[in-house]
Amino acid sequence: MIKEKAIFSQRQELISSFSNALANPVRVAILDLLANQSCCYHGDLSEELPIANSTLSQHLKVLKEAGLIQGEIHPPKTKYCIHRENWGLAKGLLMSFFDTPKLAKDC
Numbered sequence: 001m002i003k004e005k006a007i008f009s010q011r012q013e014l015i016s017s018f019s020n021a022l023a024n025p026v027r028v029a030i031l032d033l034l035a036n037q038s039c040c041y042h043g044d045l046s047e048e049l050p051i052a053n054s055t056l057s058q059h060l061k062v063l064k065e066a067g068l069i070q071g072e073i074h075p076p077k078t079k080y081c082i083h084r085e086n087w088g089l090a091k092g093l094l095m096s097f098f099d100t101p102k103l104a105k106d107c
Contacts, residue, residue, distance in 0.1 A: 015094065034082050040079070040081070042057070042060070045080070
């Protein structure tokens with residue numbers, strides 16, 4: 001079997017994943033809420049944000065798939081919190097992304 005060569009680096013893939021998760025103001029608001037407390041239940045988030053529960057669930061799914069949050073199921077509730085390790089990774093990658101490239105002076 002021929003192994004395909006990766007087109008993008010792991011760093012580029014991670015930056016893209018984190019950036020995609022941050023590309024919606026609802027998800028940024030969710031992260032703001034979670035960053036200011038140790039954890040939060042889905043119901044608490046739905047009380048804070050003016051969106052339908054199904055929409056909230058979809059946004060939580062995107063954030064969880066990107067690794068920025070983690071959830072624990074305690075029937076009938078799900079508790080969410082910031083995934084601290086990945087939060088730090090995202091911060092470092094995004095900061096280095098904006099610091100590393102030097103913009104051409106002729107642009």
